[in-house]
Amino acid sequence: MMGIKPLCMGLVFLCVTIQCTERKKTIDSNQEYQLISPDHKGLVYSGRIDFSNPKEPILYWAGTSVAATFQGTTIRVKLEDNGENYYKAIIDGDAAGAIEIDCHAGANTYTVADHLEDRPHTIELVRRTDSTSPATKFLGFLIERNGHLLESPTNDRLKIEFYGNSITSGHGVLDESGENNDNRATWDNYYAYGAITSRALNADYRCISMSGIGIIKSWYPLTMPEMYNRLNPNDKNSRWDFALWTPDVVVINLFQNDSWLIEQMDPVPKEKEIIDAYKNFVSTIRGHYPEASVFCVLGNMSAAVEGSPWPGYIESAVDQLRDFGDQNLYFLIFPYRKTKAHPTVVEQKEMADMLTSYIKTTLKI
Missing domain, CATH: 2.60.120.260 (Galactose-binding domain-like)
Structure with missing residues (x-):
């Protein structure tokens, strides 16, 4: 061996x-x-x-x-x-x-x-x-x-799906030094907040995430609105059949990469364009899952720092969608953590505890 x-x-x-x-x-x-x-x-x-x-x-x-x-x-x-x-x-x-x-x-x-x-x-x-x-x-x-x-036991568990970036993926979660985040040996989705939340809720878990991805701008020529509906994330012609599995809860944690990269765009999108892009993505997800409870969250990296406009963009998008009749839509910010790099196991657990409590309280489960 x-x-x-x-x-x-x-x-x-x-x-x-x-x-x-x-x-x-x-x-x-x-x-x-x-x-x-x-x-x-x-x-x-x-x-x-x-x-x-x-x-x-x-x-x-x-x-x-x-x-x-x-x-x-x-x-x-x-x-x-x-x-x-x-x-x-x-x-x-x-x-x-x-x-x-x-x-x-x-x-x-x-x-x-x-x-x-x-x-x-x-x-x-x-x-x-x-x-x-x-x-x-x-x-x-x-x-x-x-x-x-x-025979493995089966039951009608809660179903929960996450859309996110490196935070949701668990990028660098095992790297407490913050020096080796890009080493995939330090990546472990099992200790990411979405997976921890799902276990706490005894939920069937789906994670649709890619490190570096955004809604408007990513670190590569692919955005979440282009990828979210793929079976093979790297094949533009691949399509997932949404009829195969329907979540009860959807969590969206995006805009961190947009916040880093949007100033590189020409022209730089204005506030209304940013809010509309978020609204469009949430509405697209809602089109597939009309009965799901959708939680729009942000954090815990620099997009959530005090004074950042990005929490406000998401809150405005949620408020506007509620005004148009989507009352099964919720908003939560994970507090900014002054970490050297991506959130560690402890910080992911803090996010998971916060999200778990919010979902339980909101949905009374």
Whole structure:
């Protein structure tokens, strides 16, 4: 097996990063193991996933997950990746002891757990990196030959969807120094405020985010109004079928990148244009989800600093949309944190606590 290296997360979290096993071919052919195909009915998927080939589903978005309940002592996962992504594998809900998978280029098998008690276990595989990284093919789980998959529990959970940028993605969340935010090893959507909020609400979670994206201006030639409806975020011809999944709650956290970049535009948009752009995006989302409660939030980076006009732009957009009859629309600002870079785990948790409380109070849940 290749070397196992620690991933320093700080705080109280403890996990290791595991690289692919060099025994991949042996594992695949060894009669002691069986492949749980990606199209097995016992698997539970969450996120916008490309199932055009159900035996090789493609994962693009941060927070996308695959879960299963199995009887056995060993669990492994097969992924095909270009080597730029990170995944979290959680056994029996123990996130503190999660295995962090540092993907290697090509199709590889990763050992998640050996020598478990021979009893039912759960596994959840979660994509840590966002759609600025290339896609990953999920090729299935491997369990020992005498193990088996159990039926996973299902329920009518609250459904919540987030539209956002690097803050929502969890960009640099593990980098407490603030010096290595662009190192994808420090990205972990599991500890972003949206994912934490969803777990606190026991909600089915979707994250439509991309680091660097804005509504009017991004760090690249793609904006959220152009990307929000894609299955593959990097394919302009790709389309998501909104009929497949309808959220009860939508959270929009955008305008941070716009606030940095808008002065580079020629001409620079005026206040009314900025407000109208936000209104148009919210109205577009409302067109897909007429019954959803939509929370328009901002922060906790520099766009939310005291004296910034950007909270006012969003508040004005929300007020105007309410005046036009959309009463299921809400506004919240996460206080500016004087962080060196992107919000850390602690700061993401603070946002999540604030948002969770606001949603519970507002919706009386």
